[in-house]
Amino acid sequence: MALRLGTIVQDLGGELLGDPNLDIEGLAPLETAQAKQLSFLSNPKFQHQLASTAASCVIVSPAMAEEAQKHVACIIVDQPYLYFARLTQLWRKVHAPLPGPYIHPSAVIDPSAQVHASARIGALCVVERNARIGADTELKSGVTVGERCAVGARCVLHSGVVIGADGFGFAKDGDRWEKIEQLGAVQIGDDVEIGANTCIDRGTLSDTVIEDGVKLDNLIQIGHNVRVGRNTAMAGCVGVAGSAIIGANCTIGGSAGVLGHLVLADNVHISSFSLVTRSIHKPGHYTGIYPLEDNSSWEKNAATLKQLAGLRERLRALENELKERKK
Amino acid sequence: MALRLGTIVQDLGGELLGDPNLDIEGLAPLETAQAKQLSFLSNPKFQHQLASTAASCVIVSPAMAEEAQKHVACIIVDQPYLYFARLTQLWRKVHAPLPGPYIHPSAVIDPSAQVHASARIGALCVVERNARIGADTELKSGVTVGERCAVGARCVLHSGVVIGADGFGFAKDGDRWEKIEQLGAVQIGDDVEIGANTCIDRGTLSDTVIEDGVKLDNLIQIGHNVRVGRNTAMAGCVGVAGSAIIGANCTIGGSAGVLGHLVLADNVHISSFSLVTRSIHKPGHYTGIYPLEDNSSWEKNAATLKQLAGLRERLRALENELKERKK
Amino acid sequence: MALRLGTIVQDLGGELLGDPNLDIEGLAPLETAQAKQLSFLSNPKFQHQLASTAASCVIVSPAMAEEAQKHVACIIVDQPYLYFARLTQLWRKVHAPLPGPYIHPSAVIDPSAQVHASARIGALCVVERNARIGADTELKSGVTVGERCAVGARCVLHSGVVIGADGFGFAKDGDRWEKIEQLGAVQIGDDVEIGANTCIDRGTLSDTVIEDGVKLDNLIQIGHNVRVGRNTAMAGCVGVAGSAIIGANCTIGGSAGVLGHLVLADNVHISSFSLVTRSIHKPGHYTGIYPLEDNSSWEKNAATLKQLAGLRERLRALENELKERKK
Structure with missing residues (x-):
């Protein structure tokens, strides 16, 4: 050694x-x-x-x-x-050189799936009907790649990753929910790494797309129809809601979120724990974190926060009053 | 096609x-x-x-x-x-019609489990002792249904779902934790859909209950003894702590949370990223999200937020001073 | 019964x-x-x-x-x-007495792994090369313990746990990311319980360490090089970023987070949904939660929050003006 x-x-x-x-x-x-x-x-x-x-x-x-x-x-x-x-x-x-290509005998590979001869498929993986696994890609143990989903070349998918579960789509029918079948798939580019237990849902009508070079940490949720641009990286526990379009070279901090149908430009950086609630068209660094305090200070400040709009009004009233007096 | x-x-x-x-x-x-x-x-x-x-x-x-x-x-x-x-x-x-009923040969089904003849059990699922799977229910690959847990009819459980892991219960014994065995189970109604890698823990003494028509997205955590009412839907990454009782026809946005032992009425809607810290008895739409800003603005405002209770006092002092002067 | x-x-x-x-x-x-x-x-x-x-x-x-x-x-x-x-x-x-020691025939155990004779290894677990499982430890179904990772005695790892996936480490090379191979492993002490689908990543150069008596709930992410001290407990959906050092006897509430490279003293208690953004050297209870409101109140207060630093300036101006007048 x-x-x-x-x-x-x-x-x-x-x-x-x-x-x-x-x-x-x-x-x-x-x-x-x-x-x-x-x-x-x-x-x-x-x-x-x-x-x-x-x-x-x-x-x-x-x-x-x-x-x-x-x-x-x-x-x-x-x-x-x-x-x-x-x-x-x-x-x-x-x-600790990687072994040559292999498919572990416990993996369940549909006969119609196309697994590149150079790929490594770990124990207890599932590769469903018409799925494709690219050259030199490695699926660690317990990875699921759903039907018709495609993973590019030189990717690493860690244990417990689920590619191609149904997107979360339902229409209201009175009180009950009617399922919208998710007819799309997932397309993952080359050189993508996906952390343990991360989920990428299949699209509703077209495909969810993860572009080349994207790096996703563990326990991330990518909703249906999302597109994640080249070389964007996300830390653990991030949630991206359906149909969001995220640019290239972005970074998204741990446990952050992006609401559905938003568009993020290239080179946008979101701090941990921040929720993106509107599209961002300008590169930059964006944050929305409630600051940590000792609990008793937090109690006072958080209670006051609920009166904040009222405080602004009172401040304005004082300003007006002083202006009046000057006259 | x-x-x-x-x-x-x-x-x-x-x-x-x-x-x-x-x-x-x-x-x-x-x-x-x-x-x-x-x-x-x-x-x-x-x-x-x-x-x-x-x-x-x-x-x-x-x-x-x-x-x-x-x-x-x-x-x-x-x-x-x-x-x-x-x-x-x-x-x-x-x-792409669904296949007829089947149990994939790689699934591990305890002989005492009751799997309805019309159910579909995917590759590498585990159905433990005395668990029950209802009519026309589908377990995708890699789903675990723990002992004595019951899943109703026409449910879909996506890959990686874990039903019936132990709830998180410990009593303090000095510095160390003594385990509280989780003796209950999980009961899931009919027409429930559960997203990939979502976890629903078994109850401590009685059962965790998911009522008919509930829809749960991916990577959700439902703690022990929780009850989720009919047709309630939760988006990805939500966490519901133990013994919370959530009403019917609620929606809970992505990455939101509900603290333990709270009660939410029917028709309560919680925004993404919001934490429910008290029971909610009135239907409505509730939110608690720190707004996103460019990072430098956030730094200033978040720093000021820590002085907010003090600002309120200063405002009050000014108001009093002006009142005094009027006299 | x-x-x-x-x-x-x-x-x-x-x-x-x-x-x-x-x-x-x-x-x-x-x-x-x-x-x-x-x-x-x-x-x-x-x-x-x-x-x-x-x-x-x-x-x-x-x-x-x-x-x-x-x-x-x-x-x-x-x-x-x-x-x-x-x-x-x-x-x-x-x-419902626990069965004696067993290794389920569907588990995939590398011949070089050391599984204690008293351990229980559930269905569809993966125990990789040179991994070690201690005495009386139980792996429920579908648990992965990666190569060279060690789990102590009397531990319980619930379904879907992934120990030893690669930490999230990359160096920038222009726009693309170059992988930093994660050469360390994970060391888990005695009497540790780990909830369903929780992930603990292997260290970059040395090991990620979970000390004796730690209790982790479901869907938690522990990054590479982290150390979690004795008897610390974390609720569901917590994220701990890489190289954080967390003391003994801490509690971390659900969906809370700890940024990378921080140090938390012993006996620190973090509320649910709070992000630790700086090291904490003093035992105590810390919180950073945006308070929940009905949505229309939230809209007003959150909008005002973005002007908070400005409000403070205006308040200061008023104070100064009144002081001036007094002179």
Whole structure:
């Protein structure tokens, strides 16, 4: 379980200032790294940790190189964090390489489904009628891909993911609900990763679409007819209601939500716990979080919040009164 | 994959103004419909789309009929959206009819469980000891119905649903938690639909109850001892804490919550992302959402919110001061 | 399905005032209990129910004993609720004893995994390479324990739990995301209970850690590198972002959240629906919930909330003006 520094830079590039024969036995954060471990410095505000780290080598940007090499061997690269990401991939490839293509014997694959010969289908997966799984895509255990749904190439779907359950569509008939059959499917692009127990519903008439490069964390709900644009990323527990159209390169924080039928432009960033209640046409960072307080302060402020419109009126009345008096 | 207009009105009723021999090849929203597609107009505010739609036929209410028939064939019915729902069912029945009753060989059904002969049990389902599955009910793949839990007739449970996990009950014993065994079960009525990965916990002493006609979306958590009244619908990611009693014909928006032991009357409607913190005895529409803003505005307003009770005091002081001066 | 009062106090202790030969046929809340049922009174505010209960026996504290025995047989113990918890365990042991150790034949257990001989592994579970399952631990059906993850002794993992999916880690490479392989695992202590469909992600470089005695409800998301301290309990739908460190004996209410990299001290209690946005170093009760209102009031107050910082400025201006005039 070791990797020579020389092997690393040979594989991933970067300028090594240090002994290429040094064996690296692990990767670790700068603060907790031990001898024979390799770390990285991405955020300059942690620069002071260079002096005290026990790491044997640190990945740094050119700007940090001079300071770093006073204390420790280093690999100099333009984007240390990105380099670190690739290093984790190299590490895994060397120490725990993925198996070749396989379909676990416990998986239930409909004969009409098209599973690419290079795909890996884990234990207890279900791939239904006319579903398609692309090249080099991996379904971990217990993933469901519903009928006619398509997953692109190089995707990873984690355990418990459900692709293509019925969208939530009903018409009122008096008090009871009449089901609207969900006749569409789900189309997932290439290089998409979907976290454990996340659900993406099939469209009503056309398809729910997840574009290339989208990254979804665990326990996310994507409603029917939604479109999520390229490279958009969502953290855990997000809910996107039906027919929302989300642009490319967006980020949506954990437990945030998007109401139905809204449109979000590209490069929109939504904070955790914030609900998007109207379309957003301008890139930017949007937030709607009730601030945390100790409970007794919260009780007072929240009670007052319910009178806020009234307070505004009273303030206006005072302003008018003072204006009057000036006359 | 086509259906004649004449067949449709013969099956579902409605007055057809147009050629009964016309073949419909798909259903689509009014705005995106193509030739040979059938659409519907439910909300009068989209009436202007009638003039430009490429649809071959539109389902409309009597009030829209005159305008509609200037542009396109139409089916006139009192409730276009409800008719559309039934049309999706017809469409599915004709083009992708459900299979007959079956139990997938990979499902794990306890010998003591009672599965109705007309039920459909998907791949990798688990139906435990003494559980009951009603007539014409469908369990998609990977559904768990725990011991002694009962599911009524004509229900649909989507993939990953867990019925009858233990409710979350513990008593404190110093710092540690002593488990309260959950001795009840779950009773689900008829015509209930439950979305993917939704969980309904078993009751502590008596049963958690989901009444007839309830519709639950994906990733919902229903705690132990809860009762959900007839025809109530909940959108994705809702959490209902233990022992809450929710009335009939309620709607609960996505990611909303209901605290434990509360009572909600019939016909209560809770907005998305809102937390119900007290019982609601009056039908109506209730909301508690922090409004979304651009992040810098939010920072200012949220910081001020923490001083809100103080602002009210200062306002009151000013009001008093002005009153004093008047004397 | 009955248990003599004498047997109960023999097993669990407590002073019985009543006939030890009385057969108890069920446990029930005080308010709804019937004859031959045993109930408990924990909260003194429900003391008035003693007079009207139909229960045959009530578990009470010494302070309630005098009042209780006027109406009904009773078992006197210091902590009635804790005694009730143990009684549910006795009830279950007698009426529905757990089976001995087993591995369901449909479970997929990697040959390298170490499953303790006393563990119970339910239907359709997946236990991956080098995973470990401790003594007397029970995996209900459909649980996944990923490679190298370890679950301690006497744990209960409910259906659909996913331990060890990849943490959500990516580095930006222009617009696209480069995956950071998650090289750590998950370590779960002893006496941990994890609710249905809850997910605990594996760490990036080191392990995600759930300490002894932690209780997690359903549909919770625990991000990579998180540590949850001893005996901390979380209600359903909570999300804990990556690298958060949560202390011991904390409680986190339903649908609450903790942002990444934060530290929470021991004995911190977070209300439902509240987002922790900064580290909390002081034990206490913290809340951040937008209060629920009828929708029309909410509309007015929420609109005003967006002007709150401005209102504060106007208030300050008025205060200054009045001060000026006084001079």
